[in-house]
Amino acid sequence: MEHGVGAAGARATARRSWWRQPLAWYQVAVALAGTVWLVFAFYPVFYILITSLRSQQGYLMGIPWLPSAHPTFENYATVFQTGFAHYFLNSVIVSVCTVALIVACSLLLAYVVVQTQNRFVRLVFNVFLVGLSLPIQAAIIPVYVLVTNVIHLYDTLIGLILPSVAFGLPLTILILVNFIRDIPRELYESMYLDGATDFILLRHLVVPLSRSALISVSIYDFVQAWNNFLFPLVLTQSDASRVLPLAITNFQGQYTMNVPAIMAFVILSALPLILAYAFGRQYLLRGMLAGFSK
Amino acid sequence: MQNTSAMNGQRWLMMVPAVLFFLVFALIPMLVAVYYSFLNWNGLSTPQWVGFANWQTVFASGEAWHAIRLTIEIMVLSWVMQTPLSLLIGVFLAGDQKYRAVYGVFYFTPLLFSSVAVGVTWSYILNPNFGLLDALLKATGLGTGNENWLGEPSTALIVVAAIISWQFIPFHSLLYHSGARQIPESLYEAARIDGAGPVRMFFSITLPQLKYTFITSTVLILTGSLTYFDLIYVLTGGGPGDATLILPMDMYKQAFLNENIGVGSVMAVILAVAGVALSILLLRLSRFNRMESQLEGM
Structure with missing residues (x-):
């Protein structure tokens, strides 16, 4: 004291x-x-913000580094008129499903890794550790062939979610294993003696005690999924399945000279993160660091 | 009585989803990429086995060496640009004065944007016709206002590395910030009693104490350098010419634009080998796999 x-x-x-x-x-x-x-x-x-609030005339005539004297929201209206809400929804669906699947699969595997000394389980865990360093780009060609010709999910949101889950697993598993390992063994053993099964242990011991890690890692995975560009670029094509990062480049292609509208699109595409930063900065930053902070 | 650490059917079952996802969508594709690198295939035609022909082509033409060299260059450039600044900013933010925390709120804002958003924004800032930077340089008399920042083959890679650094320095300064916050205040107090000045304290306390943060940050920058695709795709598309055609960009261009899956796969395999080799090396050097999750510093 x-x-x-x-x-x-x-x-x-x-x-x-x-x-x-x-x-x-x-x-x-x-x-x-x-x-x-x-x-x-x-x-x-700041420049993104002030430019998004300029009229197109203002952008061409005004002093580019100063905020416009007559800010306007017309660019945001333009962005919404071009189907922004639809892309936004697609991004939400893909990111939320990806995160849910990554975290669920990782939690189950991490639990087993921590609980047992089995050699095969060790091996699996080590394979995931090596997987940490496999660049997504290195597998994209076969993933494209797999999604297109084998499971026939090209240009669908599911076809986007499934490979994204696979590449989110390694880091999530590593972080959860490190966290779950810190739960004292006696807690497991006493509950186990009381007849608790693995699922009861998971629900009533592991999940409550690793809540902060689960939140951080979910935020990390969400940011990754939200910003992922290569998978949508290669695995989707049509308007129906377009997600935001791809929609930005598409919008840029159509409105090349309308820089204020493109900047408005950039701002809106980052909306979940901007809001999270405004209202839960510590959570967001901690999540972005995932388990890297030592 | 049962052993809590024994394997049982239920536990094997719990591993299935993660293992299945990883096998089907990551590991097997990785192996298939090796197989594809021996094919002559445009994705639609009947694949033809051509042995090492693709490998010979990319190495004999110098394409692979060029991509490897650029990848190493961007790795070194990113590290050099990001590490000293991130370290200084992280330590700066860990200081006690109130204004530093306020600055921190603004320092981290680039983290909120995706690589694509960052790339699109900078492509307009650097636009040679109506970009912000040229306008600023012209107005202040520091430049002609006609500089084509991304169009000059000799400097395009450096400009790209600078933009990558702008995007990722906030992340690495966050790491150093978190590391510096965990240094016990008592170390500084003892040093102060011994009459050490701030510069002395930085070099004999702060730096050694940030060793693990330094390793983590370095590992992330080096392995991350293999994956800079989004930003380069948006900013230069690998150009001008092949000035920024690093491995992942070259892979994409060959496989998806030239529809040469065999050659694209050669690049993919080089990339995968580089990634695994680099991280095994770094794991050995740093024992990164024993990393513990300590978030108290936040």
Whole structure:
């Protein structure tokens, strides 16, 4: 208790002292460098926003680096008139199904990996670890042939979901295994002695205790699925099954010179992440780091 | 009495979905890619077994070496551009002053956009006719305003690497930020008592303590470099000429645009071998597979 107060107190003094002391040269230099980076990192994002709020005339005539004096939402209307809602819905369906399948399959496998010492299970886990480094691109040609000629799901959302699940598994399994391993063995054993089956253990022990990992990894997988471009590019074709990343390039092809409308499309395509950032920044950032933060 | 760690039918069954997905949509395709690399096939015709002909062609013509060289170049460029900056930004953000946290909110915003969105945006910023950058350079007198940033073969790859860095530095600074937050404050206090200045503390405390973050970040940048496809597809399509035709882009172009599945598959196999070899090497060097999930620093 006392220790906690002491630490908090020390932190508070540390925070207070920096403005009481005269500013050291390095603090000024650091703040300056930080500000320069602020411009580099954020200005392009700001540019997307201000350009999306410009009229097309304003874009061609106005000063490009300043916000328009007469902001307009007409570009957002244009984007919605070109079937944006439909692409958005497709992206939601694909991403949500992909994440649900990845997390469900990974959880089951991770549980078995943690529970047993079986050599074959070890081997399977190691294969997934190697799979961590297989670039999606390396398998795309056979995946294309498989989806098109063998299971006949070319240009469907399911045909997009299935391979996306496969490539999301390795990292998700690794993260869940690392997390589930930290659950004390005694907890399993005592529940097991009470007659609990594996599914009861999963539902009442593993899932509740690994909730934070499950949330993080779901967010990570969602971002990956939402932004995936290669699979839609190769595995879909028609308007009916188009998802957002592909819709952006398609829209760009049709409205090449209407940059404000394209920027509005860019903003809208990132809407779930922008909202998540606005309302749950810590969750989103933690999810994006997945298990990489050590 | 039953052993909790024994395998049973139910447990085998629990492994089936993940294993099946991975086998059918990842592992078997990977092996099939090796088989395809020995075929002369456009996807529709009857495939013809041609042995090592495709392999000989791509290596004899220099196409494969060119793609491999560009891939290594972009790997090195990404690492050099991203690592020092991400490290400094991460440490900067871990500092106590309030304004740094506020800056952080803005620093991470590029993370919200997909590679395609980033590529489309930068292609307009860098547009030689009406792009923002040329307009800015012209207005400030720093340039002629006619610079074709992505159209110049000698610099296109560097510009692409810079855009990749803009997109991913936020992620890596997030990693370093999280790592730096976990360094015990007591280390700095002890150093301060010994009279160490901020520069000294950075080099003798912060840097050594960020060793594992450094390894993780490096592994991710190097293996990630093999997969830069989306951004290059949108920005240059591999061009001008073949100036940015890195392995995955070359694979796509051969297989899906030239309909030469055999040659495309050669590129795919090179890519897969590079990916696995690189990560086995890095795993060995860093024991990355013993990574634990520690998220307390967030």
